[in-house]
Amino acid sequence: MSQNPTLTFPEFPYERPDLAFQEKAFRAVLAELKTAAGLNDAIAAVEQIDVIRSGVDTASNISYVRHSIDTKDEFYKAEKEWFDEQLPATEAWRTDYYRALITSEHRAALQAHFGDQLFKTAELSINTFKPEIVEGLQTENKTYSKYMQMKGGAKIDLDGEDYNLSSITPVEQDNDRDRRKQASTAKWGWYAKNREEIEDVYDELVKIRTEMATKLGYENFTQLGYDRMNRTDYGPAEIAVFRNEVKKHIVPLAQELYKQQTARIGVDRLHFYDTAFQFPDGNPKPQGEMADTVDAARKLYDGLSKETGAFFRLLEDRQLMDLAAKDGKATGGYCIYINDYGAPYIFSNFNGTSHDVDVLTHEFGHAFQVYSSRFQKPMEYNWPTFDAAEIHSMSMEFFAYPGVPDFFGPDAEKYYYSHLAGAIRFLPYGCAVDEFQHLVYENPTWSPAERNAAWKKLEAEYLPHLDYSDMPHLNDGTFWQGQLHIFGMPFYYIDYCLAQICAFQFWLKDRKDHESAWADYARLCTAGGSKSFLGLVELANLENPFEPGVMEKITGVIKEQLRSLTVA
Template identity: 45%
Template sequence: MKFKEFKYERPDYDQVKGQLDTLQNELKECSDVNSFMEIFDKINQIRSHVQTMASLSSTRYSINTADEFYEKENDYWDEISPMYASTNSDLYKIILNHKLRNELEGRIPSAFFKLAECAIKSFDEKIISDMQEENKLISRQAKLYAGAKIDFEGKIYNLSSIGVKTTDKDRKTRESAIQAKMKWFEENEEEIDEIFDQMVKVRTTMAHKLGYSSFTELGYLRMSRLDYNADMVANYRKQVLNFIVPAAKELYDEQRERLGYKELRYFDEKIEFLSGNPKPKGTTEELIQAANKMYHELSKETGEFFDVMVEQELFDLESKPNKQGGGYCTDFPDYKVPFIFSNFNGTSGDVDVLTHEAGHAFQSYMSQKTITIPECMFPTMESAEIHSMSMEFFAHPWMPYFFKEETDKYYYLHVADAMKFVPYGVLVDHFQHEIYANPNCTKDERKKMWRDLEKKYLPHKDYAGCDMLEKGCWWYQQGHIFQSPFYYI
């Protein structure tokens, strides 16, 4: 069955809750571990179906935010998903406090118990209305960005497709393209600031209602950070500042010399070679064929996985109007398959995102073969990135399939970008720590906060000639800051 044939039907919340309440009451009274696991499995089947419907709705809406049906469904899930979080919280409390707890720990992975404890600390029914408001703000920001229209050289681009022009080998084209992109942000600056200001306030309100001093504590719990805390991250940022920032600066200096420029300007950062950055050779279909060949040669398991992805059309890869930006992997438990979403724009990033999201997707595909507990089917975000980032590098021997004569250029670009990313990644993280430590700061103060941190982690930045970037608006382009606080570390 192909993705387009997957049936979406909005679950009846009252009916689902009634079923779950009945089964959870049975769990409370259960005195036999085998019977407990049978009931738990029934509960997980119901929860997995709800997750499948939510994922189908979200995915189809992100592919086309102008689709009226799925826009209404997205609004519905914004409202109802916190209610399902409440039913999950009830389940966690039952299991964590059950008289069979010791025996259950021999049947249920230990990670489940840790994640359940974490989830309970991050939820209470008194924040449901705030969660709904946060969801609405996230959807508002995503729709605004998805509808961006950037007029450049007689064509209309969106925030994703303009990327090919911002990496053009012609310097004037790059500068003009980024100027056009930032003009869109300037035209929407007031609304973007308003959305984010409301996000910070509602997240801070939730944290205070739950008894936390700031959203940072709640944000770490929502990220299911079981092994480390904000102090450890702050120490990591210091190490990056001491060791990685100087190394990255050397790379930028070498880049400037290689390009033959006296100064590396903001519109030069993404171009590594005077002859132009490496670009994938072929159409989207040809890139998928190359990936199929690669994954069959990589292993039997990855070959089987990619056959399923191709046969069931579990991709939506190309940038198009009204499509949300970025890339992600999601899954549909009822069908035991993942799905890859991205925005191809003709740059080397098309291959990066294909291998990256395929790393997530392969993990999901293999996990769904044997794991039935939703919380254990997908790892926490940090562990998930091990799969995706590793897959990018596992794929290196097959890059000639994608880049042909420009493969060596790609190797350099990919590894250099990995090094350069680290200071940027901790910049995004540090910015958010400052934001939520100072939730009442003004919109202009936030921008100055970003620019000051940028000078610290990315000292090579030269924004002369672009007022939007000079005053600290680069972070507008980083969707995670709006949608997934503290994700980026």
């Protein structure tokens, strides 16, 4: 963090990095690491390499955010395309750095100083790159950007009014069933219209990733995907056990909740346009306007801890949030870290639904974590691996429960119910997404029709309540085509499921002893990525989510809690 820590995000200067100059500087410091006479010289070289890498990441992330805010901005669109083209070459820097680390004559002392996780990451990451795959990485970036651009520019006509993929969501939750059906049909009509192009994009991504895996010596992309995620203490076998536990304990509870919803909203069967509509008088909605939601969040974080209150004000004062849905804005929500400014940035698309609160508290959890661990060295430790990172975000949604009355007023009880039930209902879907990706990358020559058939079969196992009889496009098994992570972040989605089981545990701990639960959470945030996923789980005094019995215990408490809530 070398830049002015008081600038607002719009004031952050942007300049395309001179990668040739940066590589020359990097190579010079790398030579110093290789020839370091003693430990202190080696540590200094590692820290200077961080400075160089951080500068490149800072420029890339500023560009990414500004492109996300307005995908029509030609300047930042061009910068995004430039980074897509150029950044893959910097993977060679990282690989050479990691190789120098693990072969250093000072390795034992460096490992004692920085911890084991850096070296576990280094050993794993070396397997994921060779210069021969640079072109593949470039093509992968460009192809995924094409999908993002399509979704960001989507225009959906409904009764003569234009919507995008974010702004149509509230209409899909309308109290009037016909209106819900019209909105959902219009949205999925856009996907149907673009189906061939979407399937072609994914087909190209599968082929690119499979080709890179082959060049790197992998049997297929699956293990490469795991290695790219830096999963050092579990693999596909453990994930398969986890998914089976979800099928055994979570799917039956989720189906019970869908049956209750069917009766509650007074329909004979849940059609695809009914699943998001949970209560006969409407879903819980935040009170007032977006500014009121932000005010409620400020009050919540002032009350949660001194640190969270100060941090929320920092986000506001430095304009490190962009929350409103706008035309041309990329879909979804995320938190990114602007390294040189020590500044997390929260991106979202508020649309007047309860999701606004979900995404704000979720991304605040990410932001609070990376801000808490911003002084961790090396920079690999600013963020943990994605699986652990989602513990912070999903647990923060539960820690935010004291703010629910201010967010939702008379709808508070409905929100408690829908959030807790929604977390259960999500798990089968998340596991279906994960198993789908395993099948796809184990069968990379599948046609689009074969992929759709595989998804449809998984829906029958994980989500048997779904009824697409009113929508031929979805009935073909195409629902997965709207899931951004499948295209851009392969094998990421199961991380939400792993983290959800950990977040449930934080919720249970918080109900018994808030001070102890918060202390465990804050310690987890400060640790950043200095340990592996299971190492961080242990640090936070959580049970291993892969262990049989953990889900069964959690679901019993959740059933009891849902029964205690008074909802229409």
